[in-house]
Amino acid sequence: MSAPPSTRPLHPGQRVAVGGILVLMTLFAGFPLLWVLLTSLKPNNAILSKDPIFLFQPTLEHWERVLFTSDFLKFYLNSLIIAAATVTIVMVVATLAAYALARYPMRASKDISFFIISQRMMPPVAVVLPIFLIASNIGMLDRLETLIAINVAFNIPLSIWMIRGFIEGTSREIEEAAVMDGASWLGAFWRVTVPQIWPGLLSTALFVYIYTVNEFLFASILSGTNARPVSAAVALFLPTGVRGTLFGEAAVAAILIMLPGIIFAALMQRHLVAGVSLGAVKG
Amino acid sequence: MSAISIRSLHKTYGNVEVLKGIDLDVADGEFVVFVGRSGCGKSTLLRCIAGLETISDGSISIGGAEVTRLPPSKRGIAMVFQSYALYPHLTVRDNLGFSLGLARQPKPQIAQRVARVAEILRIEDLLDRRPVQLSGGQRQRVAIGRAIVREPEAFLFDEPLSNLDADLRVQMRHELMQLHEELSATMIYVTHDQVEAMTMADKIVVLNAGRIEQVGTPLELYSKPRNLFVATFIGSPRMNVMSAAAARQAGLAVGDAAERIGIRPEHIAIGHAGSGQFNGTVGLTEHLGADSYYFVELDDGSRLNVRRSDDVMLSRGERVGLTPNPGYLHQFSADGARLD
Numbered sequence A: 001m002s003a004p005p006s007t008r009p010l011h012p013g014q015r016v017a018v019g020g021i022l023v024l025m026t027l028f029a030g031f032p033l034l035w036v037l038l039t040s041l042k043p044n045n046a047i048l049s050k051d052p053i054f055l056f057q058p059t060l061e062h063w064e065r066v067l068f069t070s071d072f073l074k075f076y077l078n079s080l081i082i083a084a085a086t087v088t089i090v091m092v093v094a095t096l097a098a099y100a101l102a103r104y105p106m107r108a109s110k111d112i113s114f115f116i117i118s119q120r121m122m123p124p125v126a127v128v129l130p131i132f133l134i135a136s137n138i139g140m141l142d143r144l145e146t147l148i149a150i151n152v153a154f155n156i157p158l159s160i161w162m163i164r165g166f167i168e169g170t171s172r173e174i175e176e177a178a179v180m181d182g183a184s185w186l187g188a189f190w191r192v193t194v195p196q197i198w199p200g201l202l203s204t205a206l207f208v209y210i211y212t213v214n215e216f217l218f219a220s221i222l223s224g225t226n227a228r229p230v231s232a233a234v235a236l237f238l239p240t241g242v243r244g245t246l247f248g249e250a251a252v253a254a255i256l257i258m259l260p261g262i263i264f265a266a267l268m269q270r271h272l273v274a275g276v277s278l279g280a281v282k283g
Numbered sequence B: 001m002s003a004i005s006i007r008s009l010h011k012t013y014g015n016v017e018v019l020k021g022i023d024l025d026v027a028d029g030e031f032v033v034f035v036g037r038s039g040c041g042k043s044t045l046l047r048c049i050a051g052l053e054t055i056s057d058g059s060i061s062i063g064g065a066e067v068t069r070l071p072p073s074k075r076g077i078a079m080v081f082q083s084y085a086l087y088p089h090l091t092v093r094d095n096l097g098f099s100l101g102l103a104r105q106p107k108p109q110i111a112q113r114v115a116r117v118a119e120i121l122r123i124e125d126l127l128d129r130r131p132v133q134l135s136g137g138q139r140q141r142v143a144i145g146r147a148i149v150r151e152p153e154a155f156l157f158d159e160p161l162s163n164l165d166a167d168l169r170v171q172m173r174h175e176l177m178q179l180h181e182e183l184s185a186t187m188i189y190v191t192h193d194q195v196e197a198m199t200m201a202d203k204i205v206v207l208n209a210g211r212i213e214q215v216g217t218p219l220e221l222y223s224k225p226r227n228l229f230v231a232t233f234i235g236s237p238r239m240n241v242m243s244a245a246a247a248r249q250a251g252l253a254v255g256d257a258a259e260r261i262g263i264r265p266e267h268i269a270i271g272h273a274g275s276g277q278f279n280g281t282v283g284l285t286e287h288l289g290a291d292s293y294y295f296v297e298l299d300d301g302s303r304l305n306v307r308r309s310d311d312v313m314l315s316r317g318e319r320v321g322l323t324p325n326p327g328y329l330h331q332f333s334a335d336g337a338r339l340d
Helices: A012-041 A061-069 A071-101 A107-119 A125-138 A144-168 A172-182 A185-214 A219-220 A230-237 A247-271 B041-049 B092-102 B106-119 B136-148 B166-183 B194-200 B218-222 B228-233 B244-249
Strands: B004-013 B016-026 B031-035 B056-060 B077-080 B156-159 B188-189 B203-208 B212-216 B238-245 B261-263 B268-274 B278-287 B292-298 B303-308 B317-325 B329-330
Touching: A012 A061, A012 A247, A061 B292, A071 A107, A071 A144, A071 A185, A071 A230, A071 A247, A107 A144, A107 A230, A125 A219, A125 B317, A144 A185, A172 A185, A172 B077, A172 B188, A185 A230, A185 A247, A185 B261, A219 B238, A230 A247, A230 B261, B004 B077, B016 B212, B031 B041, B041 B056, B041 B077, B041 B156, B041 B188, B077 B136, B077 B166, B092 B106, B092 B136, B106 B136, B156 B238, B166 B194, B194 B218, B203 B228, B212 B218, B218 B244, B228 B238, B228 B292, B228 B329, B238 B244, B238 B303, B244 B261, B268 B303, B292 B317
Parallel strands: B031 B188, B031 B203, B077 B156, B156 B188
Antiparallel strands: B004 B016, B004 B056, B203 B212, B238 B261, B261 B329, B268 B317, B278 B292, B278 B317, B292 B303
């Protein structure tokens, strides 16, 4: 068992230094978010002002336009459907595959593992043209299923590797104890191991979600007006010859895109309690 | 009836044969201990009985019913693991009741059986704790409780005390023996600890390289080891072994067929130089309080370990004479088999 983290109190000077660093890091990470939030509420003249403006009369005109007069909500829903389906399929498939690789070592395990991760080494742009041609030939362009399939394919390898690591960190004897107690092997995995690796599974799901929502290349090439997700749809608010950039609307879109991820992370925070498996086996 | 019968059991991993034809009968209510060196197959044999390993050939029956192809949960046995293997996310209460929950027992009955087991093992105060909040001994009790609560036909223990400190190990050993008396259940216990094997077992099974070398009561194994392996494995410190030729030369009555002679440290008398059948010089000594062990370098270069239980202390370098008790000589043939 590793030593518990030190609980030695900090010197007052150390506390000031640590506090200062934390404040700086928070500002660095948080300022762009604050700026986007302010931009979404600024009138256009304040947005376009040469000097940064922090005090202004807030307006909801950009929010109204994005939510009620543009197609953004439709694209937003597309993104949520693609992300939810991708996360669900990836988590089920990757968890089962990782379980097999972690618990049933065979002669080809190493090769299989390397083959899986090697799929992730290929730059997506290398296959975008063939995939476009295939999708076009079988009539699958501009469909949610196509984007879900692409995202699943690209997220499974790394997810298998991540989850396999979590499973290998747990004791097989605990699963065997559950089997002796009357569970099936898969039942033992589900009842005994999954609760132990739950934080890891949630982190993996968040990772897959973020990747999927941000996926731009295939989204922009394989989707049209019907299946377009927000990552491609944000371009609606970017410069066009006549209209110029709609900064306020782009800011609203950015906030909406970030929102589910933030909610998801906030909800799973309480599950990220370390040490749940301590004491289960000798130590 | 929960007798266990194993016939021609073979277990191979790829090209490696780990168990090479095991035949064994464990009577109902018997406490049997498997001993052997690391890698001899004792834990694998236990896991085969549990059903955690599929066997390559042979058969296993428990309580008269063939269970060779049955999953672990259908064999009517419970197992206590070396690492305790408690469910970390569940309280002690839920750990104990896990198997009953899987068997869809009614909740009041689960609570009743958990409470009874907690009382037997004196862990009533721990029921709402999680494994992480327990000491090693408490975790071991919970692991044993989890096995008891199922009221199995037989219990399997895989080196359950090896992670405990010495004091606690002795205490838990006594508790397990008491439990065996109270439950009158068949128990199979794997250990590499000789003291556990000798003190707990009704019957010891000595395994070596995937084969059973001997099955017998602790005293049978100690006083009549079937071969040289058992002779040197059972007993601590180990039996002295010397060539039969050297023994004959020293005037010991040794049969013609004997190639090797074994004599335990407590069966050699130690006296003044010239007074015994062997002369030597005291080398390394170990004083354990009640007993002292002297490693005596004989004049022919070999070494005998001698136990002395009196207060006389010998010092290193002292010349001594050794006299083996002829009634306790063990004679072995060239292939290591016992000659009687």
